[in-house]
Amino acid sequence: MAPQQDKTSTEASTAVTLTINDHTYTVGPEVPSGTRLVDFLRHKIQLVGTKTLCREGGCGLCTVVATVPDHETPGRTKTISVQACQALLYSCHGWSISTIEHLGSRYDGYHQLQKALHGFYGTQCGYCSPGMIMTMYGQMSTSGTLTAAQVEKSLDGNICRCTGYRPILDAFKSLAVDGDPALKERLTDIEEAYKDGCHKTGECKGKCGRKQPGGMCTRSSKLATRPSLVPVLNGPFLTVDSVRWYHPVTLQGIYNALQTLGRNEKFRLVVGNTGQGVFKNDGPYTAYIATSGIKELYTVNNQSPLELGANVSLTRAIEVFQHLATSDPGYLYLKTLADHWQVVANVSVRNAGCWAGNLMMKHTHPGFQSDIFLTLLAADAELTIGNSSDASITHVNLEQFLKTDMSRKVILSISLPPATANTKLRTFKITPRAVNAHAYVNACFKMELNAGDGFKVLTKPTLLLGGINPQFIHAAKTENFLLNKKVSDVKTLLDAAKIMEREIIPDSHPQDASPEYRKSLAVSLFYKTVVGFLGEKVSPRFQSAGPNIVRPLSSGRQSFDMNQETWPVGEPVPKLESAIQISGEAAYLDDIPYHPNELHGAFVHTTVANAKLKSVDTTEAMKVAGVVTFVNASDIPGTNSFVVNAGPFPDPIFVQDRVKYAGQPIGLVVAKDRDTAYHAAKLVIVEYEDVKKPILTIKDALKAGKKHTSMNFITNTREPYTLGNAEEALKTAAHTLTGELSQGSQYHFNMEPHSARVVPTEDGYDVYSTTQWPTETQATTAQVLGIATNSINVSVRRIGGGYGSKISRQHIVSTAAAVAARKVKQPVRVVTDLTTNMTYAGWREPFLSKYEVGFDGNGKIEGAKIELIADTGHVSNESAVSFLFGAVQNAYYIPNLTFTPSMVNTDTAANTYCRTPGHVEAVATIENIMEHIASYLKVDKMQVRLNNMVAPGVPRMFVPPHQKNVVKDEILPLLTTQASIVQRQREVDDFNKNNKWKKRGLSILPMWYGFDYPSMFRYGIQVTIYEHDGTVAISHGGIEMGQGINTKVAQVAAYVLGIPLENIVVKASDTMVGANSMVTGGSFGTDLCAHGVRVACTSLRQRLDVVKEKMKKETGKDPTWLQLVKKCHAEDVDLSQRYWTAGKEHPERYDIWGAAALELEIDVLTGVFVIRRADIIEDSGRSMSPYIDIGQVEGAFIMGIGFYTSEMVKYDPNTGQKLSNGTWEYKPPMALDIPADFRITLLPNAKNPYGVLGSKATGEPPLCLSYAVVTALRQAITAFRQENGDSSWFQMDTPITVEKVHQWCGVNTSQFQLYE
């Protein structure tokens, strides 16, 4: 590409122009230079349907669809999904953007994708829904039609913490060309149900703006239009807050721009700008050069050698690779590259990001495990680089590129040569979860082999490895060794493996997988490659080393009773809010428009865990334009603690003297906008003294003597809970075992971050908070400000996921905002970013279980001593440990039991409740004991479980006798049949026999969950009937956070009052109606609010019925609802009813039962595993709302799968900083991690004699069932170990990452055989 003249490149322009939802915006210097598209959308033009969390490309919330010039085909455009958190506003010149608001709404009718998500019950908290829809919309716009497999892969960048993904996948797959007919049928039903809109008039004018509970008012689907693009900027630059933005249209224009830069000026060429998602601290920049106007950089030359311009996106490159791989035999190898690149990042990053940007990231950060670099190096690609000083061109290979001084230089293109027919290429990317994760180790192995001569290596092979250390690229010694050797020879293979083992020296970083694993993995991948190349030459059992596990296309089945007796209670209706969630209209805290004088806060936090604060210097921060003040402990007029009812101990908002943990807030920078506040916060200089090594684990805390026994709340002593005499039973038992089990922490991963907004008012403060507990928000604000509680009004419309994270931890944010608002006398908003949220707040408590168990020859337990030790963090306010005496018995009877709940303190943030807190760890403990006993006795583990099942009528430790053991008598037999357990176990055994390197496990896990309403869980309820039209409004003290509380209470009200569901709305929760209400959590909120609404509605109904009878007598017929309501009003009947769900009036306790069967397959050589199928039977009583309950079961189960597998928490051992602090470092499950076949059954005929209208709670218990993944993994790993002569018990501490699976299998190179 010859350099061209760009004569206009020094002319200044004043603005960029872009179109958003058909409106054209011209943006000039008034908007800051680094503004991200998402912030412009949300806060400048109020399109708040697009959400944001991670701001690093890892969560998908901010996805929008952009129509951009297609430089490859001049004059044409292409439409793609992009992440608005990555795109810089000033690089979007000429773009036409569609946001969720453009797709459809209750005013204009909905798009098919929205209708599908709604109709398939695919929203819970709804925070992820707009991003999900826009990603799919982008994919459909790009491809026209999609297959089900493409749909599944398209969601590789969107996290949903609530649903477990299955309904979202089903919704979108129903639109796939080859979608399952059953899904398509359901879609047709959805379309039919809401066809032609208004159920009242039969005709929709799209104007009423009314939300229809249970349905949606629709017009025909509206596709976003693709307006013509504004012309590209004619090569000028604009200067925004002293930062220059260049938009050259020729290569020479880039060179000119580069030449104008000062010697040490930091600049960035901007293509997708996705690199900032990985390396967040590069910058700040004084110049940006947007290169999207230069069409040469988009060149694709399909001839041999293949040439790709620097700006060719990863998505486009994949298409080109796929095409050439099938059309040119020399490029067959590009199929491998295409497959590999498809697991780089996620759809939207690949759409926006180019390969050259990736290579530059590798150039700047040699430790980056770039897949693009490694694969292009394996392809012997050659780069063309242009030098801005003289427009000269150089050609380098990729290794030379890493050593090239790239200052003022531009990558122009890359060429990929064809390969010879004998060349074989295999690449790998081993990651903590299936997609959207960087590699622990990536590898490319290329060999030219003569298959006719024992697979002799004809030329020096290429053995490339990433993720070893920043310098390591080639396994050079192994490459040299293999030349002219035959890899079909076992000795050659083993020698090569040993050489490789010696030459690989991985570095060690606390946040990475261990060096041992990475080394073993690298060598294992080499073995996999050779076996794969040799194919059927290898003995059948060893062939299993070669291929990766193939995950089938996923599917789901749901089954539940359709009992119409109590409808709409029990009717499968969509969530009340679903119709506004899918259009982005559902309002969350940060969607509230900014008040004109509203300020924004950003925390300054500690970077060490155990030290004394020496000094805090805010000088530089205060100099930043727009910074208003710094707030710290000295500004607190009341008490420096954000705890009132959430525990007995104070927990400071801001550090006062000694630092308790790394990440603890020191103060809050308050500024005119969020970016300024965050920027200034980083400039605050903090000094520490008396810095000590932190205690970060339970074991270290035990060593340091930091254990204390928790309160036994039955005896009110610190004695253990006891039943019978465990000591004696252990002495007399035929067999005894001791053991331990460590279970890690878990980040709640609420998609809406902790946020608060405090507005000074005439009588105090209005507090908007993402809280699960408004009463505590109110009390903590009053305590901190030292003012009366009645001067604080808290209001919560909904929250975007809680899972326990917003019970109390959230109050750091709301109290800090309150202190700031008081100081500046203006509204203050604090919206934490993901890293802040992850570091300042505590997570799920880690647990250590210790046990001693005595049993007979059948594995029947005679006595056990069990201790559960919880790590509560620096203060023990919210431990679940002392409530677990029931859970630790699960569905079993332990006649002699001593249960000791203990706690330790560590130098970490105070931990808190996380969905099914403690309960899940207690169930895991006893299930681990069952496995241990079975392993010891070498008997069937299910039989051990059955031998220990509690019999009806037998009282257990503080658990009343059950009338029936439902799991044993009903659920397990049903599961065994439904899930074809006997036959599948045979298949698993056969598979394991026939495959050396792949193993399967099939496990069954029973569950009992005692559900006892704590008396302090009480909620205020008000139900009001409006006399004007008879519609009903409910307000309650619970919080809607995705669990469907509002839908369930509305269903109950509709049933009791006898009116249609659509006549009922549920209002925001506040501290007037909901005054003194308890936290919403533990599944208690939904049950008790539904109970309260039932009581309130029954009272109303009784009052109304008196009048109704009178009217009937007078007129001889039943009045209509409206006639009745009006008459009541006329007769002075109070049409409002309040109820307080008093502890003494709570429904009776009940038992919840369930079981899961889970089958998975592991790849021993890598540790990677795929869950092939999971069947769950959950006892939800007579479900109040079946799809809501199924959603709870699926969501909880998948959250548990993440907890037990990919969600690893890591700390810096020296400073105590949490290293798992973003989407790059912490991996909750994604859509491709869920069971490939996922079946949920709500136990039929299971009406609950207690509870609310025959129902049972579903929000928490199913998470316990996810321990089935651990027991299935144990089975698969054991199958491999046993083949190698090791039948010993091994302790499976969780989470069980792919690293641990590999290590427990005990792979070593001597096992790398080829022939039996």
Ligand SMILES: Cc1cc2nc3c(=O)[nH]c(=O)nc-3n(C[C@H](O)[C@H](O)[C@H](O)COP(=O)(O)OP(=O)(O)OC[C@H]3O[C@@H](n4cnc5c(N)ncnc54)[C@H](O)[C@@H]3O)c2cc1C
């Ligand atoms: C969530 C996420 C996950 C990811 N996962 C992976 C992964 O699994 N594997 C992997 O390999 N990568 C991964 N990436 C990296 C991703 O591939 C890159 O971010 C992307 O390819 C960069 O392209 P870009 O156009 O956005 O570059 P930009 O961010 O626009 O630019 C990146 C850098 O390249 C420079 N630059 C751009 N073009 C040129 C040029 N022509 N000449 C010289 N310098 C140039 C820029 O100045 C800048 O410094 C991930 C990224 C994200 C955000």
Ligand code: FES
């Ligand atoms: S906020 Fe953009 S991907 Fe997470």
Ligand code: FES
């Ligand atoms: S519904 Fe997906 S995160 Fe809540």
